Amino acid sequence: MSLATVHSRALDGLAAAPVTVEVHLANGLPSFTVVGLADTEVKEARERVRAALANSGLGFPGNKRITVNLAPADLPKEGGRFDLPMALGLLAANGQIDPARLAGLECAGELSLAGELRPVRGALxxxxxxxxxxxxxxxLLPEASAAEAALVDGLVVRRANHLLDVVAALQPEGEALPRAAALPREAQAGLPDLADIKGQAAPKRALEIAAAGGHSLLMSGPPGTGKSMLAQRLAGLLPPLDDSEALESAAVLSLTGQFDIARWGLRSFRAPHHSASSVALVGGGSPPRPGEISLAQHGVLFLDELTEFNRQALEALREPLETGRILISRAARQAEFPARFQLIAAMNPCPCGHLGNPLRACRCSPDQIARYQARLSGPFLDRLDLLIEVPVIPPRELQDLAPGEPSAVVARRVAAARERAMARQGVANALLLAQDLAEHAVLEPAAKALLERSAEKLGWSARSFHRVLRVARTVADLAGAELIGTAHVAEAIQLRRALPGALAA
Known part of the structure; x- marks a missing residue:
């Protein structure tokens, strides 16, 4: 009768809870039992481990009663990550490797039937x-997963490609497995350039302000005016991620197996289809998985054809837009994921799309326009910072227009404005708390009077008032001004205009 213990971890939301894999060999009828709230994928590890040991030339205790306990017993376990800990526990309990060498090791990895190690989710x-x-x-992780884990400083991460490599390293005189090395950060190259878009000076200005302050943006306009092209160029205007932000973004992507090591340090750009459900957008399932808003952590979430999204899915975005996090509650467990994303959305102004188009007449009635735009609720629109129109440029004029400023030039202005905001308050302007606006968003007397008159005339809520003030603070930062002037407030007000037609912002 023998017992071996191997340390591993199970994914629990964004956390990775410690799991002790206990392997016990006893006399009795031959069996292989896995206990400890293991799902089907984990229980199927019995056959993968049996075949991997046999095909690697290692002994399998087929004449013993094998019990594998995954502790704690009340923590759900899923995936193939426990294949390697189970195999090592069996070998240690059977005397084929030194159990003492396992005490200072945590491992995870899926086994092929030939004993090769396959990557797992959640290495970061x-x-x-x-x-x-x-x-x-x-x-200790498979090589592909070890490259992710090596991005975390202060750890010794070992990599292996085959079970036999691990077994050789765990012998009393075995050599240590090679350490995984973090790859250098790639330059943010190959992104779409703002110079590709001719004309549209006002929407480009709005995009620059959104990038400088981290503001959300809704663009409305007829089809083909460049709304999607503008949104796709926002990532190229944003400042590079710092190490902490890059690690947070990569950790969430790693949970779903979507992290690409070649894109380490680059901002995510997520563009889900308008048929996406609320669970796909905000996260959910059992066990809970992150949704698009979390996968866009410190990046851009682009919702094209906004009015075609499910109403319930859009309403689910309201709280994350305010708090920067999402708490998914289920009967048995809760999981919290970060959701600090920058929302960029695009929509047509009416069902036919041609309201305000000088080239084609709109054939929608006022009631149809009102019903179409009413798919976006007032509380949802109230949480957006910038609401702008993207006008139609006639093809003849478009051909004669010169290319605009390249993204690199605009990005330098954005970076300078962000640096002013960070030096002043430590966060982007869009994240300024309401109680801090009086200190960091100081208005000139005339600007204050203009903002108050506009709020009363347009019927803004307190939230809308504060959002316009934050946008005005960003406009002032782009101009290098300490105080917010009348021109800054006037531009911020113009960037929160009502949608064309029946619905007011």
Whole structure:
């Protein structure tokens, strides 16, 4: 009778909870039992482990009663990440590797039937949790996953391609597995350039302000006016991620297996289809998985054809837009994911799309326009910072227009404005708390009077008032002004205009 213990981790939301894999061999009828709230994928590890050991030339205790316990028993376990810990526990309990070498190791990995190690989701979450725990253990992962985990400083991450490599390293005189090295950060190259868009000076200005302050933006206009092209160029205007932000963004993508090591340090650009459900947008499922708003952490979430999205899905965005996080509650468990994204949306002004188009007449009635725009609720629109129109440029005029400013030039202005905001208050203007506006968004007397008159005339809520003030603060930062002047407030008011037709912002 023998017992071996291997350390691993299970994904629990964005966290990676510690799991102790206990393997017990006993006399009795041959069996292989996995306990500890394991789902189907984990229980199927029995066959993968059996075949991997046999095909690797390692002994499998087929004449023993094998019990594998995944503790704690009340934590759900899913995925193939426990294949490698189970295999090592079996080998240690059977005397084929040194159990003492497992004490200072945490591992995860899926096994092929030939014993090769396949990558697992959540390598970054495991590395972050291990560093935070301060257990002093090394982390062993398949090579592709180890490259992700190596992005976390202060850890020793070992990589392996085959089960036999791990077994050789765990022998009493075995050599340590090679350490994984973090790849250098790539330059933010190859992004669409703003110079590709001719004309549209006002929407480009709105895009620059949105980038400088981190503001949300809704663009309304007929088809083919360049709304999607503008949105796709926002990422190229944003400042580069710092190390902490890059790690947060990569950790969420790693949970779903969508993290590309070549895009380390680059901002995410997520553009879900308008048929996406509320669960796809905000997250959910069992166990809970992050949605698009979390996968766009510190990046851009682009919702094209906004009015075609499910009403319930859009309403689910209201709280994350305010708080920057999403708490998914289920009967048994809760999971919290970050959701600090920049929302860019585009829509047509009416069902036919040609309201305000000088080239084609709109054939929609006022009632049809009102019903179409009413798909966006007032509370949802109240949480958007900039609402602008993207006009039609006649083809003859478009051909004669010169290319606009390249993204690199605009990005320098955006970076300078962001630096002013960070030096003054430590956060982007869009994240300024209402109680901090009086200190950091100081208005000139004439500008204050203009803003108050406009709020009363247009019937703004307190939230809308504060959002216009934050936008005015960004306009002032782009101009290099300490105080917010009348021109800055006037531009901010113009950038929060009513949608054309029946619905007012």
């Amino acid at each position: 979450a495991m590395a972050l949790a291990l560093r935070q725990a301060g257990a002093g253990r090394e982390l």
